[in-house]
Every structure is written in structure tokens, then in C-alpha cells.
Amino acid sequence: MDAAAATLKRAVEYDGRARWTEAQVCYQEGAQMLLDAVKGTELLFVYLVWSRVLNQISGVDERDETKRLRLRQKAEQYVTRAEQLREQVERAKRRGEYQEQRRIEDGSVGHSYESVFGRFLDSATTTIRVLDPYIRALHQVQNLVRLCELAVRRCGRSLQTVCLLTTRCPKSPRMPDDETGKTQQDVWLATLQADLRERHGVTFDYVFSDTLHDREIQLNSGWLIKIGRGLDYFKPPSSKLSLGAFDLDLRPCRETLVDIVHVSKVRSTT
Amino acid sequence: MDAAAATLKRAVEYDGRARWTEAQVCYQEGAQMLLDAVKGTELLFVYLVWSRVLNQISGVDERDETKRLRLRQKAEQYVTRAEQLREQVERAKRRGEYQEQRRIEDGSVGHSYESVFGRFLDSATTTIRVLDPYIRALHQVQNLVRLCELAVRRCGRSLQTVCLLTTRCPKSPRMPDDETGKTQQDVWLATLQADLRERHGVTFDYVFSDTLHDREIQLNSGWLIKIGRGLDYFKPPSSKLSLGAFDLDLRPCRETLVDIVHVSKVRSTT
Numbered sequence A, B: 001m002d003a004a005a006a007t008l009k010r011a012v013e014y015d016g017r018a019r020w021t022e023a024q025v026c027y028q029e030g031a032q033m034l035l036d037a038v039k040g041t042e043l044l045f046v047y048l049v050w051s052r053v054l055n056q057i058s059g060v061d062e063r064d065e066t067k068r069l070r071l072r073q074k075a076e077q078y079v080t081r082a083e084q085l086r087e088q089v090e091r092a093k094r095r096g097e098y099q100e101q102r103r104i105e106d107g108s109v110g111h112s113y114e115s116v117f118g119r120f121l122d123s124a125t126t127t128i129r130v131l132d133p134y135i136r137a138l139h140q141v142q143n144l145v146r147l148c149e150l151a152v153r154r155c156g157r158s159l160q161t162v163c164l165l166t167t168r169c170p171k172s173p174r175m176p177d178d179e180t181g182k183t184q185q186d187v188w189l190a191t192l193q194a195d196l197r198e199r200h201g202v203t204f205d206y207v208f209s210d211t212l213h214d215r216e217i218q219l220n221s222g223w224l225i226k227i228g229r230g231l232d233y234f235k236p237p238s239s240k241l242s243l244g245a246f247d248l249d250l251r252p253c254r255e256t257l258v259d260i261v262h263v264s265k266v267r268s269t270t
Helices: A002-016 A020-038 A042-056 A062-095 A113-120 A138-158 A184-200 B002-016 B020-038 B042-056 B062-095 B113-120 B138-158 B184-200
Strands: A099-104 A127-131 A161-167 A203-209 A216-219 A223-227 A256-262 B099-104 B127-131 B161-167 B203-209 B216-219 B223-227 B256-262
Touching (some): A020 B062, A062 B020, A099 B020, A113 B020, A127 A138, A138 A161, A138 A184, B002 B020, B113 B138, B113 B223, B113 B256, B127 B138, B138 B161
Parallel strands (some): A127 A161, A161 A203, B161 B203
Antiparallel strands (some): A099 A256, A127 A216, A223 A256, B099 B256, B127 B216, B216 B223, B223 B256
16 A cells, blocks of 8 residues: 555656656556555456446447457456466465476576566565575675665565575685775675665675575565575676676576475574 | 467466466466557546446445545546546647656666656667767666667567667777777677677667767657766766666666657657
């Protein structure tokens, strides 16, 4: 509801400033959110009622109406299936049995963090725990930055804490002029920590393990995202100027399996 | 309709492979696209019919129903406004008078290319002309890469050509071992050109001007996006590891004005 209110507030604001196309997008999205809030499953009912009532209206072009009827029937069919799936997922979650697997093929595209697990990051998520032994090299820490960007955008103000468990990089150079023995890896993680705290009010804790092997992203909403390779499953972009350098959905991937399960209680990392 | 078909194909595919949550998202999106295709303005009608019919149903909790009625009424109101705006925009476009302005305030966020003009990139766009004197430094060419990523994602296979008119960078170093006198800027643009052609089937032409000053993005669908600073209106990220390094919606901007107008015929660049 907060999201709907915010969107509609923006709509009214845009409208007042004659930013019509943006206002239009926001009004529609906000209205949809309001309607979704009324009750998700009513969506199907809407379509059913709609098609029945429409059929009773006179003066509609016959041929056009046949086409529209066919489209509506198809749409209803798909909405029904979507509803069934939602219930199926909910039931499986309650039984603690929900599980899905995605195989990312070598060289395939369309597997950004957003596409792979963005749909599980929502306002029910307040804590994200990342277990990944390889948050060591610059591009790996940058993967974590991207995950945080996605989380901040999708979870909004709900997000409070991000925890990382990783391993120390034995080759990470020690920082000159630093007597505490900090390495480059420490500095990178501390930079992200400061940014998350100061600009986004999110606490970022990181702990090093000597023995960690598993890769796992735990959401305290109960979702567990297990990517075989951890966050580092993208091939390097062919250049800094090829499409996919920024948009991970356009970046070819390395083969890996993604398992997503729902557990009633997220396991402790210690 | 192609987009709906593709989304629903994916839904069925996911469904068959027990990737339920993804299937669910695709079914819903696809069904919505089908319904939108039937006729955009029917959306309002759906909501109106829905609320009237729902009111006749017995056995609904009284208090709950009052709340839902209020939400529905609000939603209808917003959808009505969105419809009015859509018609208003269409009328203004026909008269050749459509214009909107956005002021990006210094230090503000939420102004990625996607947010600022993503809604105008669609399957009606086959050619994009970018006039920007400052596609010179690496980060400026990378801005262009980001624009191309957005265009490829939003316009899909419709996109055929991207044309750039910019100025030569007098400081761009000449490439060693190259007798044709190519500079670093040439090589960067040629890299993007090769990537767009080979991986995405898009032709990228670039031409240098000695006198160009204006900044403008021309879509052959008639939209003209004029950003005072051109593509380079973002502040540098505070570090390579701060949020906003990748997601431009999280990156603070420099003050600039954005004017978006619709012209019946896109002006020629020559």
C-alpha cells in the first residue's frame, strides 16, 4: 500500500507539472497496485465478469468481437493458470516443500540477478545473508554491489541488514601506510559498507571464514537462493564497450544451476 | 502481440519445467498484454463493471467491503485520469504540439535513461539518432553503450539503426602501430559498432562534426528527447563500489533540463 501511495503521489505531482506521459504511467501502475491490494485473486474474477458482461452488450462489430472473445478466453486461461500456480507455491511453502531449479546454460543471456531472483526480493525482506567464498576480486565485490543495488530498489526501506560471509583473499595486497594490516579486499568491503550505511541506512556486516565452501543467498522471508557458482556466474564482457557491460541481462553466462527453495526458518550462518 | 506471444511461450515453457514462480509472472504479464491488445481503454470499463457487480454480491463482510469500495473508487479515478492523459497526449501529438519538461535537480537520483525516456523506446522505434558533441571520454562512450543496452531491450528486433553525430576529441591519443591515424575514440566507437552488428544485428554509424553544439536524441517514431547536458548528466559515482556505480537510478545527477517533444517528422541531421 505504501508503494501504491508513493506511486500515486508521484502521478499527481507529474500531472500538476504537465509531465503527462510519466503521470500516465504512474496513475496506471498505482491504480493496479491499489486493485492488487484489494485482493490478488479478484483479478481472475474481473476478467470472467468482464467477458460475460461484454458479450451482452449490443452494437459490437461481429467479427471484431469474435477476435476479442478469443483473446479474452486465452487471457482468462492464462490468468487461471497463474492463480493455480500461486496457490500451488503457497501450499508447497506451507508444507516446507517448495523448490524450483533453473539451469543457466553456458553462453546464454537473460540471467541478471533481477531476472533470476528479483521476484523474491520484496518488502518482506529485512535481512539478506550472502554466503559466497569468492567475494575477493574487484569484479566479485562489484557483483555484491549490484546485488545491493537490486535489494535497495526492490525491498525499499524494509531492508535493514546485509550480511556477507566470505573467505580472505590471500593475494589481496596490503594497503600501504596502514598499520592495522588492512588489505585491498578489506578496503573494498569497507567502502561498500560506508556507502550502504550513509546513503541508504542499511547495515552491512562482513565476516571471513577459513573453511566456507557453500554458496547461498538467504532472505529472512524464507527464500533460499542457491547458485552453484555463487554471484560470479557471468562471463567477462568482451570489452568495456560491449552491450552487457552494464546490463547483466545482456551478458553471456557460464553454466550453473540455480536452486530456489522456501524454508520455514532460515538456517543460522554460524 | 508478438511480445505477448513470446511471454506466454516462456510461461508455458517454465510451467513445463516446474519453474512455477517464473511461470506465474509470465502468465500474468502475458495475459495483461493480451487484454491490453484487445483495447487499451477497456481497462477502465473492466474496473467499472467489476465494482458494480461486486457490490451486488451478498455475503461480503460489511467493513471490509467499505474499505474495498473506497480503494476501487480511488483506482477508477486514477485509471480515468490516466486515460484522459493518454488521449490528451495523442491529441497534442496529432496537432504537433506535444511537449513536456523535466528539471533534474543537482544531486537528485532516479533519473536513469530508463526512467527519463525509456517509455518512448518501443517497437515503433527502428532508428535512433544521437546528436551529442561529447561522446569522447571513456565514460561518455559508456553512456552511449548504456543507451544502446536500453534500446536493444525495449525496442527488441524492431531496432535497426543507431546513428551518432559527435565531435572529435583533440586529446584522444593516436593508436600505436596504426598507420591510418586512428585515435582511441575511433577504436572505442568501432568496438561498440562491431558488438552491435555481430551480437544484435543493429547498424551503428558515427560521424564527426566540427561545429556541433546541440544535444538531442531523435526517435523515428517522432519523439525528440533533448537533455541540456546530453547523455553525460550523471555525477561520477563516489567510488567503484558505491550503489549507483551500475544502477543509474541510484546515481546522483547534475542539474539539467529535459525537454521531450513529439514532431510529426524527425528533422534530418544534415
